Amino acid sequence: MLLGRTANGLYWMNRYIERAENMARLVDAGLRMALTRTQNASEEWNSVLLSAGSDAAFTQKYSDYTAANVADFLLRDTSNPSSTMASIETARNNARMVRTALTRETWESINEAWMSLKRMLAKPIDERDLPSVLDAIKRETALIRGSFYGTMLRNEIFDFSQLGTYVERADNTARILDVKYYVLLPSISWVGSTLDNYQWESILRSVSAHRSYRWVYEADYKPSNIADYLILNVRMPRSLTFCYRFLTEHLRFLGDDYGERHACHVTAGKTQAMLTAGSIKDIFDAGLHEFLANFIRDNTRLGDEIAQDYRFY
Amino acid sequence: MRLAAFDEMLPEISGLRKPYSAYDRWLKEQDPARLTEKMQDAERVFRKTGITFAVYGEQEASERLIPFDIVPRIISGNEWRRLTQGIEQRVQALNAFLDDIYHRQEILRAGRVPKELIAKNEAFLPEMIGVRPPAGVYTHIIGVDIVRISENEFYVLEDNARTPSGVSYMLENRETMMQLFPELFQQIKVRPVENYPQLLRQSLAAVRPQSTKGAPTIAVLTPGSFNSAYFEHAFLADQMGVQLVEGQDLRVVDGHVAMRTTEGYKQIDVLYRRVDDSFLDPLTFRPDSALGVPGIMDVYRAGNITIANAPGTGIADDKAIYSYMPEIVEFYTGRKAILGNIPTWRCSEPDSLKYVLEHIDDLVVKEVHGSGGYGMLVGPAATKKECEDFSKKLAAKPSNYIAQPTLALSTCPILTDKGLAPRHVDLRPYVLVSDRIQIVPGGLTRVALKEGSLVVNSSQGGGTKDTWVLDD
Numbered sequence: 001m002l003l004g005r006t007a008n009g010l011y012w013m014n015r016y017i018e019r020a021e022n023m024a025r026l027v028d029a030g031l032r033m034a035l036t037r038t039q040n041a042s043e044e045w046n047s048v049l050l051s052a053g054s055d056a057a058f059t060q061k062y063s064d065y066t067a068a069n070v071a072d073f074l075l076r077d078t079s080n081p082s083s084t085m086a087s088i089e090t091a092r093n094n095a096r097m098v099r100t101a102l103t104r105e106t107w108e109s110i111n112e113a114w115m116s117l118k119r120m121l122a123k124p125i126d127e128r129d130l131p132s133v134l135d136a137i138k139r140e141t142a143l144i145r146g147s148f149y150g151t152m153l154r155n156e157i158f159d160f161s162q163l164g165t166y167v168e169r170a171d172n173t174a175r176i177l178d179v180k181y182y183v184l185l186p187s188i189s190w191v192g193s194t195l196d197n198y199q200w201e202s203i204l205r206s207v208s209a210h211r212s213y214r215w216v217y218e219a220d221y222k223p224s225n226i227a228d229y230l231i232l233n234v235r236m237p238r239s240l241t242f243c244y245r246f247l248t249e250h251l252r253f254l255g256d257d258y259g260e261r262h263a264c265h266v267t268a269g270k271t272q273a274m275l276t277a278g279s280i281k282d283i284f285d286a287g288l289h290e291f292l293a294n295f296i297r298d299n300t301r302l303g304d305e306i307a308q309d310y311r312f313y
Numbered sequence: 314m315r316l317a318a319f320d321e322m323l324p325e326i327s328g329l330r331k332p333y334s335a336y337d338r339w340l341k342e343q344d345p346a347r348l349t350e351k352m353q354d355a356e357r358v359f360r361k362t363g364i365t366f367a368v369y370g371e372q373e374a375s376e377r378l379i380p381f382d383i384v385p386r387i388i389s390g391n392e393w394r395r396l397t398q399g400i401e402q403r404v405q406a407l408n409a410f411l412d413d414i415y416h417r418q419e420i421l422r423a424g425r426v427p428k429e430l431i432a433k434n435e436a437f438l439p440e441m442i443g444v445r446p447p448a449g450v451y452t453h454i455i456g457v458d459i460v461r462i463s464e465n466e467f468y469v470l471e472d473n474a475r476t477p478s479g480v481s482y483m484l485e486n487r488e489t490m491m492q493l494f495p496e497l498f499q500q501i502k503v504r505p506v507e508n509y510p511q512l513l514r515q516s517l518a519a520v521r522p523q524s525t526k527g528a529p530t531i532a533v534l535t536p537g538s539f540n541s542a543y544f545e546h547a548f549l550a551d552q553m554g555v556q557l558v559e560g561q562d563l564r565v566v567d568g569h570v571a572m573r574t575t576e577g578y579k580q581i582d583v584l585y586r587r588v589d590d591s592f593l594d595p596l597t598f599r600p601d602s603a604l605g606v607p608g609i610m611d612v613y614r615a616g617n618i619t620i621a622n623a624p625g626t627g628i629a630d631d632k633a634i635y636s637y638m639p640e641i642v643e644f645y646t647g648r649k650a651i652l653g654n655i656p657t658w659r660c661s662e663p664d665s666l667k668y669v670l671e672h673i674d675d676l677v678v679k680e681v682h683g684s685g686g687y688g689m690l691v692g693p694a695a696t697k698k699e700c701e702d703f704s705k706k707l708a709a710k711p712s713n714y715i716a717q718p719t720l721a722l723s724t725c726p727i728l729t730d731k732g733l734a735p736r737h738v739d740l741r742p743y744v745l746v747s748d749r750i751q752i753v754p755g756g757l758t759r760v761a762l763k764e765g766s767l768v769v770n771s772s773q774g775g776g777t778k779d780t781w782v783l784d785d
Binding site: 001002003004005007093096097100111112115160260310 | 538
């Protein structure tokens, strides 16, 4: 038996942990692009902010797309509710609220991540320290994930947590693709310029897949392969298909446990079926941008339905 | 002013006291540097596990640790037996008093407690008149604050009969000590306290409403994660294996209180509430309360839920009532109180007020309804100006205050940079009342960390110690 409010807290705790980490990943990819393509740096930072869904808020505060400004805004600015620091803080507040549903190890790892990031992000980040700060963020979230997977009982508490993780992750991957969808569009004229190569690598890097991609596709950057990898590959832990495989699985567990199926089961099932049946060619034929926009909309709806069906409020 | 106090470990005249002899032997073998290190380990453990305590009025440090001292406070088996007899008697009297006050009011008719003290008291809830809680228990969980003056003199300082806090520190302090010094617990037989959560759960289950079918559903009601004692609420719910609920999770469904779960509303039979009376039901008490459950009092009056502690128990631990406790104990138990009261001047009485105003720099003056060490004056520690200002407040509303002599509370050593140093302590054992009375051997020892200070409240810079009752 689980309180609706607790399910809600678990769901958002995990969405925000995922988000805290994704922000670091995005800044990491932007940093790499800015270092290698200095003349396009501000454009790259702009797309980083677009992927983070924070561009409008950023431009209200800053006029320049510089590494220091973007890193500050996405990592440590608590007035930006999606920044790493704000996300960790929200995750911890949720964890405090659902304290009784968590193992001691899980709670302590979140609490320690909060303490150490608060310390690290107390002052503006020196650009020279940025790589080590990004590493530290990824390490802290990895420790949370490790204690979570290592110690939590696989019950409804686990299911609601995982729903949060995968709804957020699917949203994140889809947004990254959507911001850069045009560089993935097939074109008859080119054979892949150096710039395109960088762009492609950057997309892969922002989902930490630049190395694994080379193993799977033999180091050959092709837009359709990249899109295939991030959308349809069932083994890639940040692909849309991977996320939906787990979303449908955890929803199925909940449905079996409670002996009741809801609207969210239908929505997740439809998206899952669409992802399993489709090929990357079909997606490109129908329009990559339209596909992603629909996906993001349906994914958001799934989140709303989960909240309603399981009485989060 | 320094008071010559009785030190529980090392009284100047008789030397080392027996309960501490084995510990003292162990302590003398320890390397001081290692002890300092252990002290820091303890702080790390507390911070990591998030055992924090919010202090009102200090925004920048919204989560602070209660300092923990690694020297235990040790009570012999004999001393403990005496204490428990006194506490049991007192707790019986408190429950009998509450039942009487909300029914026949014999004690008022007998003239042993003045009528107006009850009628005009905010802690008295007219809504509870004629209501008999399930199993007839009013105050289920009590934390009696006890101070010691000498080898054989123990006094009750306060009866916390509403929602006493601090029991999680009793448990975590022991846990921490066992982690830091496992060898110590092999050498010295200390009675365990860790079954408190099970006892609490059994005790709450035993006072379920008569109509409950099967095993009762129990929940802990917290004001929320921003409350200063939230850690404790979560801790107890977790340790008991019951839900931690907030007002927003609850509503009245078909004459019962129910919580919103992922599968719909589920009935609650016993609610261990950590929310004050006035916030419990916006339909009955404060209409602006979002922390309670609209209509819960109707369910309660219908006998369909147990609320622990019962609404209105505050009338029994009110500071104005406190001074009548010796009479109350005698009235209901037919015997003299085993545990004494500290002599108390009721400022509402003209002679007492006169005395208090004349001797304010020797006395401790407390607000009748205050708690947590807020709004009190410790005469000997206050400046002349503070005493004068307080006198004005006192003269303006005498019935709002009581006064007590400044007692030389016993001391127990703490570990400081310069070695052991005596500090004043008190003791809060925890009592559970259901069809029986149970007292966990131990409790929370609070210690005033500032040299000479008599205020042990954690909100005023007090710390805590592990409390050992020896199995001797």
